[in-house]
Amino acid sequence: MTFSGEFIAFMLLALAAVIGGVLLLNLTNVVHMIIALVFTFVSIAGIYILLSAEFIAGAQILIYSGAITIIMLFGIMLTKHNDTSEGKPSLWRRLFLLLGVLGFAFAVYIGIYNLDLAPQTNHLHENNTLQIGKALYSKHIIPFELTSVLLLVALVGSIILAKKDEKGGE
Amino acid sequence: MMETAWIIPLFPLLSFLILLLFGRRLKEASAFVGILLTLASLVYSILVLFERFTAPTYKSEAAWLNIGDLHLTAGFEVNQLNALMLVIVSLVSCLVHTYSKGYMHGDERIPVFYAYLGLFTFAMQGLVLSPNLLQTYIFWELVGVGSFLLIGFYFYKEEAKAAAKKAFIMTRIGDVGLLIGMILLFWQTNSFEYDEIFKAVREGAISQGWITLTALLIFVGAVGKSGQFPLHTWLPDAMEGPTPVSALIHAATMVAAGVYLVAALFPLFAASKTALLTIAIIGAFTAIFAASIGLVQTDIKRVLAYSTVSQLGYMMLALGSAGYVAGVFHLMTHAFFKALLFLAAGSVIHAVHTQNIEEMGGLWKKLRLTGPLFLIGTLAISGVPLLSGFFSKDEILAAAWEGGHPILFLLAVIAAFFTAFYMFRLFFMVFTGEARSEMKHVHESPGVMTLPMIVLGVLAVISGYVNTPWFGTFLGDWLTKGNDSLGHSHVEGPGWIMIVATLVSLAGIFLAWLIYGKKSLSRDWLSGRGGALHTILYNKYYIDEFYQLTIVSLTKGMSYFLRFIDLFLVEGIVKGVAGFVQGLGKTGSKVQNGQVQTYGAMAFVGLAVLVVIFALTGGYLK
């Protein structure tokens, strides 16, 4: 492999994403953690661009770096916003988990390592949004509509669960 | 008559059933039912016997149990031995029925008593009529039950309970031997029929080894039933039953069944020298062994019981020495005089309400009828010439001598001496001298009791003459007619044997008279010399204690050992499995600790494990 610009970009983005993830694991202040994760999300958006998925990249920035991070921050603010106490779970569970994660990673890694898919040329980057739109509204119209139901459900559900009690219990 | 001989046992059976169903209403009248019905069967038996003198053996059978192609039959047979036994049984039974009317008077359970007697008589007659081993075994067990029930008649007495139990179990040990022997014989000959078995033996269809084995096993049954050593201990204890019962069952009939069995199967035994010798040895040993115990017992019935054991040993000795006729002959005479002795003893007990001879004495004058009758019995059993016992005992001694084992002969002679001694010891202690305890209202038994004794007394005197060296061996000739395998009709022993026998009995009587009659010799003279011996004898060689220590303890030990296994091994495994499952559940529910991350972790690690296993085994890496 050559050190093309694309590669450097990938390396940087990947590094940022992983660092964001590692920070998530190691920081103690919850707000900091979420900020760290924003880096990851943005980096992932960059990766999408490398993968000729501009529309997804846009969606990624909007939804993850924007919406989800914000509601999570809201969530933190609404609850214990200054919570920094990050008690560690018991050692054996972490060890257990770590072993599991490593094992899993190892097994999957040998599957994807040097994976040669011999892809054909493609034209995803051309009019990416148009392609997505066409596919979405023709072939995938049923899941699309179903997703709207799902969003409605999530909306209603979030409201009824999160809204303050009218009966003034508190 | 012979064709309908099967009716004979039905009379007592009928008596049993009637009394079972209506006994409560009949109360004392039950006795009449029993007496009449046994009388009927006695009459019938006598008629059959007379017919048998002229007619040949009659046998009739029908299928009883079908097993596939196998048809086991049941029926009856009237041959010489049967016919004779039938009369003996019916006669003694009828007499005892009559006697009991007086003896049991006042007991509210008379109907039950007569019912049991009926059952026993039925079984005994059935046993005698059986044409095959299986049927024999069936009635063999049934007589055991009759005996058991009657021994335990006084159920509220602990001793009776124990004695009944003991009798049943001890005889059952013997029965199992009989059962095994019979079954093995069946698989060798494919039949339970006596005829078939004898035929197979004659034709050599069975190997010698099998003959010996089965014969010995069958003999085990006889040992149990006839109270031979080492299964004799139940018989003296059986005296807990009412005395008429002792007379009927434990003297005259049932205990003789063992002898009868050996006699009935004589061709089989005769085919094996080993078997015969074993029988002879056991018989001789039992004869002297029981007689020696009888020397020192103080319970009137127990003395008689040991005497019975001893006499049965005699009979076995006779059969074992190939003296078929001698054995059967003694069986008959013994039935009469021993029944007489027991009934007389019963009469004594009835009068004085004790069984301890130490407390008796001087009853000769008070019991004017019982005394002489008892004396007749005593003389007969002691082998005093001219009485029945003399002839039969002489036959036996002759057979033993001819059998070629002088030691056995010697034992028999000594036993005869002992017999004479202890019987007269008994007689003198009971009837002569002064009463050794306070005795009130001693009076002779009523006629209903004395009449049977008189009949038996007569028979005890004359029954010997059916087979004497002087007036002809009618019985022996008849018994062995048409059957070579039964041996000679009469063993012509050397003449001195009769003299020796007579002398020996007289010596015994004389010694007894010296000690107990005239009291010229102190009673301690003997017991003082052999103190230890006396104790051993008095305690019956500690056989009971020995069994208690060994067999009973062993059984109990085994039981407790198995219970240990049951509790700890069997249950333990079950508990272990249950505990394992429970433990699994406990662990599982501990892991379920309410932490959602644990749940996720378990799920994921589960996945990871599967994935890693897949990578290591099923994956393309391999």
Next chain:
Amino acid sequence: MSLETLQSFQWGIMAPEFIILAVAALLSLLDLFMPDKMDRKVFGYVGIAAIVAAIAALAGMIDHPVASILDDTFRLDAFSKVFKFILLGGSALVLLLAVSYEPKEGMEESRGEFYYLFLTALLGAMMMASSGDLITLFVGLELLSISSYILAGIKKRNIKSNESAMKYVINGGISTAITLFGMSYVYGLTGTTNLKGIAGQLASLGNPQYAYLLGLAFLMIFIGLAFKLAAAPFHMWAPDVYQGAPTPVTAFLSVVSKSAGFILITRVLLSIFGVTPSNGPGSIPILLHMQDYISFIAGATMIIGNVIALRQTNIKRLFAYSSIAHAGYILVAFASLSFVMFDAIWFYLLAYLFMNLGAFAVIQLVSEKEGSEEISQFAGLYKRSPWLAAAMGILILSLAGFPGTAGFIGKVNIFIGAFTGDNPHYVLASIMIATTVVSYFYYFGILTQIFFRPAAKETKFNIPTGILIVLTICVAATVILGILPNTALDFMHNHTNQFTDFLQ
């Protein structure tokens, strides 16, 4: 794609889904405009009516030949039809339970929402049953899941309900991620999300690395979906969630949601991995290759479910473990991959539907009246309400698999599958039967309470109409399916043609 093309599809085959969707939408609007004070119970009846209508619509199409819309994003085949009956029937009964559900705290103001969220959950499940496209299946799955999360937490002033929903969401999220991760590899190796397309692409797979990766994907999808089945190792959420959720929701989760999980797992795994060679062309399919893993999971599920159930004192928790165990039994049918697999799974789900919902009807009634979910509340039920006790007795016997009840026939079906073929699953069947015996302990423990123990109170139970109907239907069906199982089996045999159109 023009409007004409869109109109050319047989949208009519989606009639049941449309009915449910329309009524759900209608209810949500009604809920907005109806005065707060009006009783929302009527929603429940509307919902039941909608489901009945959907069942009728489905029944009308029962002999409809296999049809699909838009490249299999929706497909109506025998498989989807018969299984949708289970989903619809189960939901109708659960709704009846819900109508009679009067908890002491928590869900007064969200009753309206409850009903239409319930319908959307059902919609998601139905989509899972009748789609041949991974994306649609996934969205359907999530629609079911997210609706269920909310339903589980709908008693929002109840700490247990909150906690249950929270646990459900977190575990559900992880399971979704794992499933998707697996699906992403499947997509990557085939370039399509259409199940038929995937199958066609993979049928001639030769690259061992691909096969390996697909094996991993299989495990990920399987374990991810095991969450829905509440099968080991993804079962641990179930007891907590079942316990905390409102009883009708618990019933829904244990029956409808679980059935949907089985439908999905059968559809996805069988279509994708049933034809993919594990080791070059001509070798056995990956599915068969992974049979041992499925068996292992089935065995573990049965053991865990039944063994831990022994220690439960809370009736809902107990039934959670019992439902784990039943998932294990059905997995046995799946693991044996025999020619009666569909029959066995379908029949068992049907039987399970009736026996479990019936039991939940009683549980709901008793725990609501007594204000406690402890098993000891059942003490003396026999004295207090003999008929109720007898009904519960029959249902529990069916759950324990005693003959004369549907549960037994279900097990027989599974056994037939397990023992036929060249590779009989003796060990698995033995585990199944042994754990069934273990289950007698806790099932009969309940019966002990009901029949042997004295009652604390003598008051009789007033059985609400809804519960009465559910109980009657469930008990009747349990017994009828147990004695005359062919009422159901023939229905399936006559209308499915041995599921030959499953892969068409």
Next chain:
Amino acid sequence: MSLSSVLSILVFSPLLGVTVLAFMKNTQEKAIKIVGLLATLPALLLALACYFHYQAGKDLGDFSVKANWINFVGDKKYFHVAYELGLNGLSLIMVVLTAIIATLAAVASMHIKKEWKGYFMLFLLLETGMLGVFTSLNLILFFIFFEVTLVPMFFLIGKWGYFEKEKAAFSFLIYNGLGSAILLIVIMVLFAKTGTSNIHDLQQIVNAAKSPLSGSVKMGLLIALLIAFGVKLPIFPLHSWMLRVHVQAPPSIVMIHSGILLKIGAFGLIRFAMGIFPEQFKDVAGVLAFLGVINLLYGAFLAFIQKDFKMVLAYSSISHMGIVLIGIGALNATGIQGAIFQVVSHGLISALLFFLVGVFYERTDTSLIENLGGLAKGMPLAAGFLLAGAMASLGLPGMSGFVSEFMAFLGLFKDMPVLAAVGTIGIIMTAAYLLRAVLGMTFGQAHREFAGTMDLKGAEFVPVLTLMFLIVLIGVYPSVLSSPLKTALETIMLGLGG
């Protein structure tokens, strides 16, 4: 009424009683008891009618009924289960025995003191199950009836039993559940491999030259069957449940349990284990005989030291079931017939003994031997029957126990004389423990507190006399059993190849 509907009516007639009872009030004690008793009568009458029909030389095949029932897969040819009932000599005898003992147990149930309605409903359900077990010609149907006996028993023990009733009920349930679970596996393997569960077809297919089952699989299935029925019988060491049931269950139920339910194990061994796997059975027969001797001795020795009379009888049942095993293990016509006789005989005898235990318990509130004693004084009839029962049990000739024991040993002695000889120790031990217990209870000094106890009365005579009559009848005239058995036995022996 055509003959082919006789069996269906016979089997399901008790359910009519269940239906009637369901609509009665629990307080109508007398009426409930009468209905319960009456409901057992149709089965009894029909069973006897079948018996005399067969004895009259007519064909038992007249009673066979077959109707298509369950069709597990679409394919019409395989995997369907027919509702098929029928009789052969063996099952006829078992049906008659069941009907008789059920009726007598219903009489004995008059001692039940609470919840009569539930009791009789379950009781009648149990009867249907038992009758079904013996008449099924189809393994799956058999299994269904088999399990139908399980549930009512659980409740009958658990609700109407004595102090540790629930433990006993669970013990019963789990052991038998395990046994029937194993049985189910065997049945399902057979069903799955052959596509049929008809017993006759199975015998053909399994033993055909081209059997779908390999020899080792057949052996495995046979061993599983032995374990399954071994639990029921019970064979050492699978017996501990049955002790608890004997002690804790109400006597009327123990009559049924000991009288019939245990016999299902023996029936199954003969009908299925021997019938379907004759070749393999020959290989394990020796082991069975050995186990039989162990059972016989183990039960006998343990019965010898029990303090509770019920325990004595419980271990005695184990011991007597050993004789069944001995007979089966002998593997010849004699032994097998002996085993069947023993099944019937022990059924009658243990029913009698447990009925009497119930009578004693009802009057004295104890069944501990040491607390009793001298009962022959106050209740001579009951004591007499107890003794007679014990005599029958210990194999007294003239009673049924002897015939069966004799044949079993006769059979075993043919090929395994040494083992059989060891087994005969059991005969002695049986006498020892039974006499110890029975004499302990009835002989000796009477306890004062029991002085006024009532003897047998009224309806109590019915079971006692009936059972005693049957015991003696079989003992005296064994052809009542052996003649209907003839054909069935021939069939079995033909299967065994000799």
Next chain:
Amino acid sequence: MSSIPASAFLALALILFCIGLYGALSKRNTVIVLISIELMLNAVNINLVTFSKYGIKPSITGQIFALFAITVAAAEAAVGLAILIALYRNRKTVNIDEMDTMKH
């Protein structure tokens, strides 16, 4: 074509997936747990998008799939947070290890 091998993207996705998983199963604050799950879903999306371009048969479907995944993830996050808020009202805690009123 491209100089970056597909496996690099896949490896990145794998790493992120594992990080997300580890976070979801070890972090104490429920909000972080929820967001870790989002990270896992993001990793899946990387996979999908990668395959969309470099897969055996590149197609737009992968991106569509990713879009759906993003939508669903968002909905899930919202619902999760709503439930958390409801829980917080009652329990006054966001610590996941304190949610153990139901266990065993």
